[in-house]
Amino acid sequence: VIALVLMACGGRPPELVAPLDLTFSGASGEVIELRFDAEDPDGDAVLFWWPEAPPGWAQASPGGPDVTWTVDAAALPTFGELILESGDGDAALHAVYPATFLLNE
Amino acid sequence: LIPWLLLLGCTPAPDDWIEPSISAALDYRVDRTRVAAIRLDPPIQQSGGEVVVDALVLSPGPVAVRAVEGCGLRTDGPARVIGAACFSTPDLVFPIATRLPATWRAPDLSAAPGFVGCPRPPEGEPPWLEPNACQSVFPILVTADGDDDLGLGVVDVRLDVGREGGVPRPLHDQEIALEAEVLGDTVELRFTWTPDAPLFDDVTDLDTNLSLSARWLVDDGVLAGTGRTTVTRGSDGVWWTENALHIPDGYEGPLRVAAIFDLYAEDPNFPAAVWSDAAWRVATVEVSP
Numbered sequence: 148v149i150a151l152v153l154m155a156c157g158g159r160p161p162e163l164v165a166p167l168d169l170t171f172s173g174a175s176g177e178v179i180e181l182r183f184d185a186e187d188p189d190g191d192a193v194l195f196w197w198p199e200a201p202p203g204w205a206q207a208s209p210g211g212p213d214v215t216w217t218v219d220a221a222a223l224p225t226f227g228e229l230i231l232e233s234g235d236g237d238a239a240l241h242a243v244y245p246a247t248f249l250l251n252e
Numbered sequence: 253l254i255p256w257l258l259l260l261g262c263t264p265a266p267d268d269w270i271e272p273s274i275s276a277a278l279d280y281r282v283d284r285t286r287v288a289a290i291r292l293d294p295p296i297q298q299s300g301g302e303v304v305v306d307a308l309v310l311s312p313g314p315v316a317v318r319a320v321e322g323c324g325l326r327t328d329g330p331a332r333v334i335g336a337a338c339f340s341t342p343d344l345v346f347p348i349a350t351r352l353p354a355t356w357r358a359p360d361l362s363a364a365p366g367f368v369g370c371p372r373p374p375e376g377e378p379p380w381l382e383p384n385a386c387q388s389v390f391p392i393l394v395t396a397d398g399d400d401d402l403g404l405g406v407v408d409v410r411l412d413v414g415r416e417g418g419v420p421r422p423l424h425d426q427e428i429a430l431e432a433e434v435l436g437d438t439v440e441l442r443f444t445w446t447p448d449a450p451l452f453d454d455v456t457d458l459d460t461n462l463s464l465s466a467r468w469l470v471d472d473g474v475l476a477g478t479g480r481t482t483v484t485r486g487s488d489g490v491w492w493t494e495n496a497l498h499i500p501d502g503y504e505g506p507l508r509v510a511a512i513f514d515l516y517a518e519d520p521n522f523p524a525a526v527w528s529d530a531a532w533r534v535a536t537v538e539v540s541p
Contacts, residue, residue, distance in 0.1 A: 198277035198480040199465070202494065209476045209498055222484040230277055230478070241274050 159188040160240040161231040169229055169246035175220035177251075183212045183229070187240075191233040199227035201248045223250040280479025282471050282508065285311040285398030287405025288532070289467075289512045292392075293422040295529040296519065299413040300360035305392060306353040308532045310469060310510060313399040320349040320356075322409070325390040327359050329366040330413075333390045336406045348392065358411050361388060367413040386413050410527075420451045423515060423531040430511050430533040437499045439537055441468075443511040445483075445491040452520060461518035466493040469510040474498040483513070503539050510534045 164184040173179050185193040194210035203217035210232070225248040234240050286309070293304040309315055323345045324333030338344055348356045361367060368385040388411045396403040427448050433440045443466055451462075464483035468475055477495040485491050497509060512532040519525040 196277060196478045198478040199482040200477070201482060202484055206476060209474045209496075219484075221486060222482070225482055227482065228277075230274060232278065239278075241278075243274065 158240070160242040161185050161187040161191075161193045161233040162242060163229070163231060163244055169244055170249065171216065171246070172249040172251050173216065173218035174251045175218055177218045179216045179218065181214040181216060183214070185212075185231050187233040189233070194232040196230040196232060197227060197246070198230065199225065200246075201225040201227070204248075218250065220250055223248055276467065277478040277480045280467075280469050280475055282310045282312055282469055282510075285309070285315055285396055285401050285403030286469065287394045287396055287403045288469055288510060289514070289530045290392070290394055290405050290407040291422070291530040292407065292409065294419050295422055296415075296419045296527045297358060297409050297411050298415065298419070299358055299362055299388070299411045301358055303356050303358055303409065304353050305348065305356060305394070305407075307394045307396075307405060308510065308512065308530075308534070309352070309394070309396045309403060309405075310508070310534075311396070311398040311401075311403065312471070315396050315398050315403070317350065317352050318395045318397045318402075319347065319393075320352065320354050321393050321395070322346050322348055322356075323391055323393065325359070325388060325411075327361065327364060329364055330385070331388045331390050334408055335391060336393060336404070338391060339393050352394070358409075361411065361413045364413075386415065387411060388413065417520075418452055420517070420527060420529075421449065423513070423529050424448060425531060425533075428513060428531045428533050430509070430535050432509065432535050432537060434537065437501075439497040439499065439509070441495045441497060441509060441511070443493050443495075443513070443533070445513055445531070447489070447491075451517065461520065463516050464491055465514050465516075466495075467512040467514065468495055469508075469512075470497055471506075471508045472503060473500050473507065497537075499537075499539055504541060505539060507537045507539050508534055509537065 164186055183195055187193050195212055201222045203219045205215050207213040227246045229244045229246050231242045232239055287307050288310055289308040291306050297303050305320055323338035324331050348354055389408055391406050391408050394405045427446055429444045431442045466481045466483050468479045475495055475497055481493045481495055483491050483493045515529045516526055519527055
């Protein structure tokens with residue numbers, strides 16, 4: 148019974164594929180293009196959320212994998228996280244990865 | 253047996269309990285009654301002093317505060333009660349108010365046994381703090397009734413007994429600004445705090461010991477920066493944070509955006525102690541087709 152229920156609930160969270168090291172650095176004013184890749188074991192679409200990202204961190208679309216980072220020296224270093232989300236509403240599954248944003252002097 | 257198994261199957265294993273981080277970031281819609289923030293004035297509370305309790309309560313429909321209650325405070329010695337668990341013991345609960353903001357006079361604990369006071373550490377000396385000897389800690393619970401649900405919020409009160417040194421001022425609402433600019437189906441949001449006076453009269457540099465974070469709640473839509481954003485201090489001394497709200501297709505009518513500044517600072521008189529404060533603003537965007 149438990150195995151059936153787990154399947155019905157869709158049970159496995161998404162996983163980050165690349166990059167695996169979420170330490171980012173850049174010089175003030177530098178514009179850095181980033182792309183993230185994740186996969187969901189159940190085949191659901193994956194959304195990428197960045198709470199507490201530094202100013203200048205802009206996703207091409209909400210929850211999308213593409214980011215343009217315009218490095219702002221006044222706002223670094225910053226510690227945030229990447230939340231991967233798959234599924235919908237109450238059935239959503241998440242995975243959290245810590246992220247660090249540094250300034251190249 | 254079967255319902256229990258169903259619950260077990262849909263509940264994450266303990267290793268996957270990541271809700272505190274997730275809920276602050278992604279659970280940002282006012283889809284139920286929520287006590288989104290509670291603040292106390294003064295931000296450091298004193299035995300025998302007045303405390304003003306206020307809260308930001310949001311709900312999809314009409315909402316009313318049902319009760320403001322405390323729990324676990326004693327007058328015969330120090331209390332150290334953290335969090336909401338105390339409220340499951342009715343004998344320990346005491347009423348404070350039935351509306352907000354509420355003014356409450358804390359009991360004078362200076363004559364109670366067990367307190368030895370909070371002397372300020374000598375200049376250059378390592379911090380000295382024995383919380384149980386100079387503080388009573390207890391929670392305040394705010395309960396609000398929505399149309400068909402209940403909202404709850406808890407904040408810990410730290411009553412200093414025999415404190416030496418000043419106390420910080422609260423954040424002033426007029427220091428806080430929330431600006432919104434509508435660009436198509438997106439609302440660009442900017443939240444700023446411009447201090448109009450030092451937080452402590454006798455402390456000029458709190459920068460290294462001060463941090464701010466921002467939380468956001470909206471009636472509907474998607475927040476590009478999630479419900480939790482970082483707060484930055486500009487070279488002009490203004491603290492600011494930004495977000496963008498994507499309005500859902502077909503939405504019509506008022507759409508509320510609430511922004512909350514949470515402030516944490518190390519007490520300059522007692523370097524091991526942290527005090528907190530909160531300020532908020534709520535804006536309404538009228539969405540028409």
